[in-house]
Amino acid sequence: MITRLLVANRGEIARRILRTCRDLGIETVAVFSDVDADAPFVAEADLAVGLPGVTPADTYLRGDLIIAAALGAGADAVHPGYGFLSENAEFALRVHDAGLTWVGPSAEMIAAMGSKLAAKKLAIDAGVPTLSSRTLGPPSSGPASEAAPPTPARPVDAAPGAGDEAFFPVLIKADAGGGGRGMRIVHDPARLEAELAIARAEAAAAFGDAEVFVEPYVADGRHIEVQVLADTHGTVWTLGERECSLQRRHQKVIEETPSPFVTGTLRGQLAAASVGICRAIGYTGAGTVEFLVAPTGEFFFLEMNTRLQVEHPVTECVTGLDLVAWQLRIAEGAALPPEPPEPTGHAIEARLYAEDPARDWLPQAGALHRCEIPGIDARFAVPVGFGLRVDDAGADQVSVHYDPMLAKVVAWAPTREEAARRLASALAGAALHGLATNRDLLVRTLRHPEFLAGATDTGFFARHALTAAPEVDRLSVLAAALAAAARNRAGAPVLGGIPSGWRNVPSSQQVKVFVGHEVTYGLTRTGLAATHQGVDLSGVELVSATPDRVVLARDGLRHTFEVATYPGLVCVDSPLGAVTLVPVDRFPPPRAAHAAGSLLAPMPGTVVAVHVTAGQRLPAGALLLELEAMKMRFPVTADADGTLTALHVRVGDQVDTDTLLAVLEAHQ
Known part of the structure; x- marks a missing residue:
């Protein structure tokens, strides 16, 4: 025990x-x-x-x-x-x-599936189709690892070279890892070597193993995985499938069970293939067998993860199982019942990340002032009956050294439509202050007609422009200005109960400036007069204003705005959407001015590669250097044709957001 x-x-x-x-x-x-x-x-x-x-x-x-x-x-x-x-x-x-x-499974079982290439060979022997066995050439030396080159006996698929255009596009994958690290899509053969180098570096940083390989990239397929649980007495359970096709950077964003695409026949085929692979190595413990399913329903084995998956809560919800408890029981030698429980309802999980989808999913690091999700029924456990589950780190800081996931939010309901609606509502109502997140993208996705229709293949995000930053609601900016005025008045030694800006007779209006936004307003006996960016906000009535809550009415509808103020930051939450504003000080401190052509760090990180020297003439798009953060590499490229006049960093330097990296003098 x-x-x-x-x-x-x-x-x-x-x-x-x-x-x-x-x-x-x-x-x-x-x-x-x-x-x-x-x-x-x-x-x-x-x-x-x-x-x-x-x-x-x-x-x-x-x-x-x-x-x-x-x-x-x-x-x-x-x-x-x-x-x-x-x-x-x-x-x-x-x-x-x-x-x-x-x-967990034994070291021998982990080793058998630890190499994706070796696992594909095992799947082929078990009669399970794989991509590599169908579309890549004969084994060769393949892409060598800088850290641990493969032995001659190790199966390695042939890597297409620059002269093999017919093989492209291809997907580079880390042999020993997952979670999107070490994965790159390559459409242009000329980019293969450069992308291989980046993939190897990411794999080495995340898993301590730089080995990578290539396989054909199948656009618009579906990423379907089967949860397995096996004991030491010969019983192997399959616990349904999970649809995990909605991904960015090859890392899952929304997962659900059951899949809206998988039929009863396909479900049986996937389950049989998964059991066959488990029995081939005598697998024990929890694991996940992953497949790529083509639009035709044809499926290919990808890999087996010999561990618990990030998305395991959706399976726990529909089965009522505690998979961690079963991992522990199996490790103690307990036997599974002969048959697994029948699933109930539908569960959808959204991964809430500190990242900015509008800036190519750029990860965020720093202080998280508030992360509150309404209507939570259970944390780290299956709700009693249907409901909302949240698994979160609970931290108030997001470190540049680790994954930026803030929480997994899971809705479990009788139907898929109800689960999507409950999950979207919870995310839309969440208070997320301090860092940019992917919350708006998740809500748009869950409410999108194609998602609701089950069209959730891997090309979903490429087809739909869902990453743009939402438009800032004008009333929210006005509410922030009025809350700031109420805060100022509350601290005044006299007339503390009168909102700032109130005048008994006509007078000049008050002005509140945020970065990118300017509000003017005046309060008289006749009411509120205000503009935002010069646009008249006519018909708006101030019902009440306190430092943390403002109620405005327009056209007979009342809108309540919750306002939270932090050093250098104002966050406004309402049913009209979340708005984050940066106040502009009346007397701002002097800031360092950067010369034209300055290239600044988009995020905190470590400089891990520099590809240029000062004085070089560079074309637009040329790779200058690479930053590493959250176990991923991010390229910094030239934004125009020009000459690199200065380089301010070197390999190993730690940089913060907006650190000056280099100066590129654009050619006229």
Whole structure:
């Protein structure tokens, strides 16, 4: 029996595992980096051990430190969660050799599926179709890894070269990882080598393994996965399929079960293929078999994840199971019942990220002042009956070193339509202050006619322009100005109850300026007169104004605006949409002025590659340097033809948002 479990992970998944352990009466140990010292998952564990450092390579990828922490804390088992070392066969073996129980499949099973290429060979032997066996050429040396070149016995697909245009487009994939890291679509053969280098670097940073391979890229297919659960007594369950086709950067954004595309016949075929693969290696524990399904219904094995998936809550909701609890029971030797439970209803999960879809999904880092989602029925657990579930990290800071996911929000309802409506409503009503998020994109997607019709293939986001920043509502800006006036008046020594701007006789109007917005307004006995960017806001009546709430009426309809003020930031929430404003000080402090052609860092990160030198003449689009953050690489390119007159950073430099990177003098 497991009595004390070390969770070898962080954030949301660590909290998820800790919750089940509390239910089962198992003591817990957390490990944490310097950045995570004050994170909620650390406080929620019974014991915690620090891992000195901030990067994954120095902390959560250090198996030796984690095993030492487990032994020092008196743990008798280790749960890896997902990501980091969860699919590292060597780590699983070392945990076992240290006398600890590994909560997951054996090291041998992880190794069998740890290489996507080897897993495809196993699937072929089991009679399951794969993309590589059908469309790529004969095995060859393939794209070599800079860190660990493949041995001659290792199956590697042939990588198309610049002369093999017929093979393109192709998808580069990390052999040892997932979650979108090390994945690149290449349409132009001339870009293959450069994209291979980036993919290898991302894979090495995320998984400690730089091996990558290529396969044909199938546009507009569907990413369908089957949840499996197998015990040590020979029982293998399949728990339905999950539709995971809505992705950005090859990382899932919205997942659901059951899939609106999968028929009963296809469901049976996918289940049979998944069981066949599990039996071929004697698999035990929780796992996920992933498939690419063509519009014709033809399917191809992609990979098997030998761990818990990020999207496991949707399966838990429709089955009523606690998959973490079953992982622990199977690790203790318990047997599954002969048949799995029948699913009930429909569940949809949205991943809420700190990122800006309007700026090519640029990740955000920094302070998260508020993250409140209305109507939550359960956290880290299946709601009683249908309802809304949230799994979140609960942190007030998003670090540049880790994934920027804030929360997983899951709606479980009797029908798909009801689940989509409940989830969209909860996200639309959420208060998210401090960082840009993908909330508006999620709401637009869940309410889109094609989504509601089940047209959720991998080309969905390419077909629909859903990433643009929403238009700022004029009444929301006016509400922010009136709330600021109320705050000023509340602090005044006299006449504290009268809104600022009120005049007994006609007078000059008050002016409030935010970045990109200017509001003028005046309050008299006859009412409110206001403009926004010169546009007359006629017919608007001020009902009430306090520093944190403003009620306005227009055309007989009352609108309530919740206003939150932070240093240098004002957030306005209402049914008209969330608005974030940056106040402009009347006497702003002097700021450093950048010369024309200055290229600034779009986000905090580390400079990991510099491809140019000062004095070079460069064409528009030329790659200047690369930043790494959130385990991903982001290119900085020339925005025009020009000469690089200055380069202000070098490899290894840490930069903040708007740090000056280089200066490019554009050619006339």
